[in-house]
Amino acid sequence: MVPTRGGTARARGGRWTLPVLLVLVLSGAVRPVVAAAPAPGAVKVGIVTFLSGAAAAPFGIPARNAAEVLVDELNAGRVPAPYNKVGINGVPIRTVVVDEAGGADKQVAEFRRLILDERVDLVIGYISSADCLAVAPVAEELRALLVMFDCGTNQIFEERRYRYVFRTHGHQILDNVGAARYVLRQKSAVATIAGINQNYAWGQDSWTTFRDSMRKLKADVRVLAEQFPRLFAGEYSAELSALLAARPDVIHTSFWGGDLESFLIQGLPRGIYAQSLLVLTTGDTVLPRLGRDMPPGVVIGARGPHGALAPDVPLNRWFKQAYTARFGTRPVYPSYHMSQALLGVKAAYEKAAARGGWPTKEQLIAAFEGLTFETPSGTIRMALGGGHQAVEPVAYGVTGRYNTALKEFELTRVITFPAECVNPPEGVKSADWIAQGFPGARCP
Numbered sequence: 194m195v196p197t198r199g200g201t202a203r204a205r206g207g208r209w210t211l212p213v214l215l216v217l218v219l220s221g222a223v224r225p226v227v228a229a230a231p232a233p234g235a236v237k238v239g240i241v242t243f244l245s246g247a248a249a250a251p252f253g254i255p256a257r258n259a260a261e262v263l264v265d266e267l268n269a270g271r272v273p274a275p276y277n278k279v280g281i282n283g284v285p286i287r288t289v290v291v292d293e294a295g296g297a298d299k300q301v302a303e304f305r306r307l308i309l310d311e312r313v314d315l316v317i318g319y320i321s322s323a324d325c326l327a328v329a330p331v332a333e334e335l336r337a338l339l340v341m342f343d344c345g346t347n348q349i350f351e352e353r354r355y356r357y358v359f360r361t362h363g364h365q366i367l368d369n370v371g372a373a374r375y376v377l378r379q380k381s382a383v384a385t386i387a388g389i390n391q392n393y394a395w396g397q398d399s400w401t402t403f404r405d406s407m408r409k410l411k412a413d414v415r416v417l418a419e420q421f422p423r424l425f426a427g428e429y430s431a432e433l434s435a436l437l438a439a440r441p442d443v444i445h446t447s448f449w450g451g452d453l454e455s456f457l458i459q460g461l462p463r464g465i466y467a468q469s470l471l472v473l474t475t476g477d478t479v480l481p482r483l484g485r486d487m488p489p490g491v492v493i494g495a496r497g498p499h500g501a502l503a504p505d506v507p508l509n510r511w512f513k514q515a516y517t518a519r520f521g522t523r524p525v526y527p528s529y530h531m532s533q534a535l536l537g538v539k540a541a542y543e544k545a546a547a548r549g550g551w552p553t554k555e556q557l558i559a560a561f562e563g564l565t566f567e568t569p570s571g572t573i574r575m576a577l578g579g580g581h582q583a584v585e586p587v588a589y590g591v592t593g594r595y596n597t598a599l600k601e602f603e604l605t606r607v608i609t610f611p612a613e614c615v616n617p618p619e620g621v622k623s624a625d626w627i628a629q630g631f632p633g634a635r636c637p
Contacts, residue, residue, distance in 0.1 A: 230551040233314075235287040236280070236542070238264075239307040241300065241318030242343075242531075244292040247425050247451025251478045252320055252527045256343065257290060259528035260317070262519050263512075263535050264288055273511050275567060281539050282546040289313055293320060297327035304328045308337040315340060317534045320449075320527065322346035322395040329358045338554060342534035343527055345447075345496065346394045347402075347623045350578030359561055361537040361573060362530045363585045365399050366623040367615040368447070368474045368496050371587035373406035374615070374636065375492065375608055376443055379591070380470055383411065387418035387441035387469070389432050391452060396421060399447035399474065405627050407443075417441045427455050433463055441469050449475040457483065466491055477501055478525045480592075480601040487602050491592045498570050499529035501604055502588035509569035523599075533568045533583070537575075540566035574612070577619050584612040610636060 240260050243253025264286045266272050270279040280286050289311050291303050300319070307313045315338035319325045325344035332339035332355070339358045341349070345365040349358070376383060386407055390396030400419065407414045417439040420432040433456075436444055444465065448456050453475060465471060466488050473479070477495035480487060495502045500523070503509045512532060516524040524532075545552035545560035552560065562580035566573055576584045590604030614636035617626035626632065 230553065232282070232284050232551045235285050237287050237289065237311070237313045238535075238538070239304075239311065239313040239316035239318065240288050240290045241293050241303065241307075241316060241324075242290075242527075243294055243320055243450075244290070246294040247427070248320060248449070249294070250451075251454065251482060251525070252343070252450045253293060255478075255525050256320070256527040256531040258520050259516065259524060259531040260288060260290070260535065262516055263532055266515055267535070267539065273508055276536060276539060278543065281542045282551075284551075291318075293318065293324060297321075297323050300324045301327050301331055304331055304337075304339075305335070308335050314338070315538065317342050317531070317538070319344045322348075322398075323393055325349060325360075326394060329355060332357045336554070338557070340534045340538060343530045344395070346398050348394060348398070350582040351622050354579055355581060356558065359537070359575070359581045360578075361533040361575075361583050363497055363583055363587070363612070363616060364623075365395065365447070365474075366402055366617065366626075367585065367587040367610075367612070368494055369399050369402035369445075370406050370615045370627070370631070371589060371610045372445065372472050372474055372492070372494060373403055373410055374610060375589040376407070376470065376472060377410055378608060379492070379606065380442065383407075383442040383470075384413065385415050385417050385439075385441040386443045386445060387416065387420075387436055387439055388445045389418075389420035389422070389429070389436065389456070390445075390447050391424045391449075392421035393424050395449075396424075396447055400445065402623065402627065403445045403472075403474075405624070409627055409630055425452060427451065429456050429459055433460050433465060436465065436469070437463060443472060444469045445472045445474070447474045449478070454479055454482065457487070461486065461488060475526070478527070481522055481525065481599075484600050485595060487592055489592050489594075489602065492589055493592060493604055494587065494589050495526040495529075496587070497526065497529070497585045498588045498609055499526035500524065501601075502590060502607060502609075503529060503569060504571050506569070506571065508567060512569040529568070529570050533570065533573055536568050537561070537564065537566055537573065537583075540564060576612075577616065584616040586611050587615050608637075 242256045320343045341360040347364040388400040390400040472492040474494040476493035477500035541561035588609040590607035592602040593605035
């Protein structure tokens with residue numbers, strides 16, 4: 194009991210009088226009992242991915258499919274541990290799926306609609322880096338939780354800090370630092386490089402990172418050509434002629450979606466892979482789609498250890514089986530990125546809920562920051578951007594033997610570079626890290 198002037202604070206039947214209780218609460222002598230928030234009827238999640246246009250079939254729809262199968266399996270309690278609790282902490286997940294096509298202005302409007310009209314609890318979205326860059330400030334303005342599942346520009350968390358924005362996969366630095374390290378392991382005498390990348394944040398950032406990493410790792414490397422066709426150009430005869438004439442040792446591209454398929458369909462008959470080592474940082478998506486049309490000897494990346502380069506762990510075996518059984522084809526890397534976002538959200542909610550009651554948005558953010566969680570691609574750590582940006586390893590391989598059962602080329606000479614080898618330390622900008630010679634990198 195707390196003594197007060199003239200006796201004790203208790204009065205009238207042993208209860209606190211209101212003025213005394215107010216004084217005690219304000220002084221911290223006693224804490225008010227706050228009832229735990231009840232669980233909602235559902236966790237409503239906006240899912241934004243390309244459902245139409247050139248990026249839909251190879252990227253957006255596989256991501257949407259992963260969301261469908263995972264949400265259904267989570268709601269049924271059929272996902273292996275540590276995700277075997279129904280839905281999110283017993284609450285079913287409901288989704289509102291939106292087409293990402295239409296450009297950044299449209300996506301900003303759609304994000305506002307999801308938050309203000311649909312009243313979703315959070316949005317998981319965006320393949321395009323341009324859309325991520327446009328929507329992230331709006332999420333902060335609305336204090337709405339946004340989990341980016343696929344876009345790759347490193348500018349998001351290196352140019353500013355966000356409280357309501359998370360990204361549950363690595364950004365383009367790991368793709369292109371990893372590609373440079375892999376190329377030099379396969380072709381140490383490389384002397385010349387060239388690039389063809391889309392003319393916006395993703396393509397420009399990817400090429401700059403690869404070019405500068407190659408020069409830092411091997412100082413005598415020369416750049417013979419830099420091509421930046423517009424996004425979704427679809428026709429590359431002039432660029433292919435220039436690349437064939439330049440005859441570089443290595444051609445790098447971060448083309449994705451329909452652009453990558455168009456480039457390969459136009460370039461492979463002209464022998465673009467025969468005189469140069471062709472490096473496709475997003476190449477995993479084309480393996481099941483092009484089948485025998487892919488030649489051997491092409492370097493394939495999956496923007497992390499995903500798709501054909503995913504680790505042989507129980508959660509990955511379950512994910513591949515569940516996805517393939519439903520859709521008749523294996524999941525490609527955007528599907529893995531979507532699984533990381535959904536499982537990261539579930540892990541964060543359940544970590545926050547373990548404190549008792551349904552978590553507030555602020556409690557959910559606190560649980561998400563710096564979170565470590567398991568995925569079909571291995572362990573993900575939210576280690577950069579103040580705990581809002583994930584790091585992960587990256588794997589590369591070369592197309593080898595055609596597997597008639599899988600109907601795609603197998604990858605050989607696979608090397609996985611750990612996260613500490615291909616990501617800058619917290620607080621260091623990627624460009625500075627590369628310029629300084631990758632200080633602190635730990636590579637095999």
